[in-house]
Amino acid sequence: MKKITPITRPILFQAACCFVLAFWTSCQNGYEPKDMAADFILYNGSFATMDSAYTDVEALAVRDGRIWKLGKREEAQAWADDSTRWWDIQGAFVMPGFVEGHAHFESLGKSLMNLNFLHARSWNEIVQQVAQAVEKAPPGRWIQGRGWHQEKWDTPPKETVGDYPLHHGLSAVSPNNPVILFHASGHALFANEAAMRVAGISAETPDPPGGVILRDAAGQAIGVFEENAMSLITSAWEDYLDQLPDTEREAQWRKALDLAQNECFKHGITTFIDAGCSPEEALRYRHLAKAGDLQIRLYTMLYGDPTALELALQKEDLPVRLSANENFSCRAIKAYFDGALGSHGAWLLEPYSDLPESTGQNTTPIDSLKRFAKMALENEMQLCVHAIGDRANREVLNLFEQFLPEKPSPLRWRVEHAQHIHPDDIPRFAELGVIPAMQSIHCTSDAPFVIERLGEERARTGAYAWRSLLDHGARIANGTDAPVEEIDPIPNFYAAVTRKPVGQAGAFFPEQRMSREEALRSYTIDAAYAAFFDHITGSLSPGKWADIVVLSQNLLTCLEEEILQTKVLYTFVRGERVQ
Numbered sequence: 001m002k003k004i005t006p007i008t009r010p011i012l013f014q015a016a017c018c019f020v021l022a023f024w025t026s027c028q029n030g031y032e033p034k035d036m037a038a039d040f041i042l043y044n045g046s047f048a049t050m051d052s053a054y055t056d057v058e059a060l061a062v063r064d065g066r067i068w069k070l071g072k073r074e075e076a077q078a079w080a081d082d083s084t085r086w087w088d089i090q091g092a093f094v095m096p097g098f099v100e101g102h103a104h105f106e107s108l109g110k111s112l113m114n115l116n117f118l119h120a121r122s123w124n125e126i127v128q129q130v131a132q133a134v135e136k137a138p139p140g141r142w143i144q145g146r147g148w149h150q151e152k153w154d155t156p157p158k159e160t161v162g163d164y165p166l167h168h169g170l171s172a173v174s175p176n177n178p179v180i181l182f183h184a185s186g187h188a189l190f191a192n193e194a195a196m197r198v199a200g201i202s203a204e205t206p207d208p209p210g211g212v213i214l215r216d217a218a219g220q221a222i223g224v225f226e227e228n229a230m231s232l233i234t235s236a237w238e239d240y241l242d243q244l245p246d247t248e249r250e251a252q253w254r255k256a257l258d259l260a261q262n263e264c265f266k267h268g269i270t271t272f273i274d275a276g277c278s279p280e281e282a283l284r285y286r287h288l289a290k291a292g293d294l295q296i297r298l299y300t301m302l303y304g305d306p307t308a309l310e311l312a313l314q315k316e317d318l319p320v321r322l323s324a325n326e327n328f329s330c331r332a333i334k335a336y337f338d339g340a341l342g343s344h345g346a347w348l349l350e351p352y353s354d355l356p357e358s359t360g361q362n363t364t365p366i367d368s369l370k371r372f373a374k375m376a377l378e379n380e381m382q383l384c385v386h387a388i389g390d391r392a393n394r395e396v397l398n399l400f401e402q403f404l405p406e407k408p409s410p411l412r413w414r415v416e417h418a419q420h421i422h423p424d425d426i427p428r429f430a431e432l433g434v435i436p437a438m439q440s441i442h443c444t445s446d447a448p449f450v451i452e453r454l455g456e457e458r459a460r461t462g463a464y465a466w467r468s469l470l471d472h473g474a475r476i477a478n479g480t481d482a483p484v485e486e487i488d489p490i491p492n493f494y495a496a497v498t499r500k501p502v503g504q505a506g507a508f509f510p511e512q513r514m515s516r517e518e519a520l521r522s523y524t525i526d527a528a529y530a531a532f533f534d535h536i537t538g539s540l541s542p543g544k545w546a547d548i549v550v551l552s553q554n555l556l557t558c559l560e561e562e563i564l565q566t567k568v569l570y571t572f573v574r575g576e577r578v579q
Ligand SMILES: [Zn+2]
Pocket: 102, 103, 104, 275, 481
């Protein structure tokens, strides 16, 4: 062995350093040893990477579940060896998998198991659906459903209080089975007589704070329970669920999750932000993720009363900042601050145009919200507050301003829905670094009654004000709030860029539309940002997970009237085809 002289030693050391440095630099530039090859290469399509560093892409290579290379078709040859699969996508459109920015994972699954009234066109149709379910149910079993909306019925019910039907028809078809049917907004429910009996509701039951029991002229409950009054019925229903054997409840939960996940993959959704689960459920998700039984990338917000959450956060299992396999995170707290616009529950600065005696409902006292804010700061968690009316939005922004140590804040606190904002408050989202998590499809679904509720001026200047928020520099996280709306991103994208209800020519204040590019951002990288997932997914960038959707046509360039015909061809999660 040749002896190293004192003179050559520093030279060798220098050379070794140079080699390491050169290797490191070349890796940064995308060069790796030749024995590395792509698992598959997508080519012959159009690519929207949502990464400004990669704008002119003709081929994309995936290796070990991650996006490896992006470039020209002719460059792609160098990325392949004999084992590489060349995937000719025949002119299709490749983009990052959709990131559902606010929806309800378990409820989505349950909505696929239970009755769904999103497409019901009359109260009678709903009663008939319940009657059919009752035929198959043993006495005492609760019948569940959701998605009814009195504003969407072609024929109004015969007897009404407000616009709501009375329970008698429903009670007649289900005398021995309690029935619980959630409103499409999730902010009201309908119960039949059997459910009200189990819950102990009588004419004497008072309205709880922040809730209303709808009553007839004689003071009897008609079956509709709004906002906080819902818990009178849901607690009886939960008691029923609690007495079911653990194995049955666990099996139902798993079934709901599988259904929800499949529904997402079918629609090109690879990441899901779940807007509220209990600490127990979060731990079950954590367990699933750890065992590798959760394919979708899931971000959850903890929801519960402040004391229960404080207790849960004292244990070491929560929050989960990012699971080891990077597909589960639980690092947010969800709070509700008001109700929905449809049921006059949104908390407004000025009274409703069609209900001058009301400004809506503040459903969580501001002091509780402060407790959540404190808890979020102490545990380095994100705070996500449901606020729909302009008063609720203003109060939440005031509170965020008071609590957030820096402005704009890097903590990415969110306002869920942010549907109606006073023009003075619009710039505050960007100034504070607060994310409006908005659902484009709510705009077109609600369009029939927004002007009624708010009047022309307030609707024009502050309802679903995407354009104004974007122009002021806010980053919007888009989503569907499924199962409040269908989980399908395509109608939601269409709503974002047209503000036209499906099948209608007229747009709801079209000046507030998003551009196609902005709508895609809000549904990919910006929604990922709202979940602290933007470094691992949300764009087609080298090194990120290969969470990809391939669509039948280019959402950025196809004709507006053809957007709704877009089909999902393939969905990939971590480079694995799941649809
Ligand atoms: Zn929601």
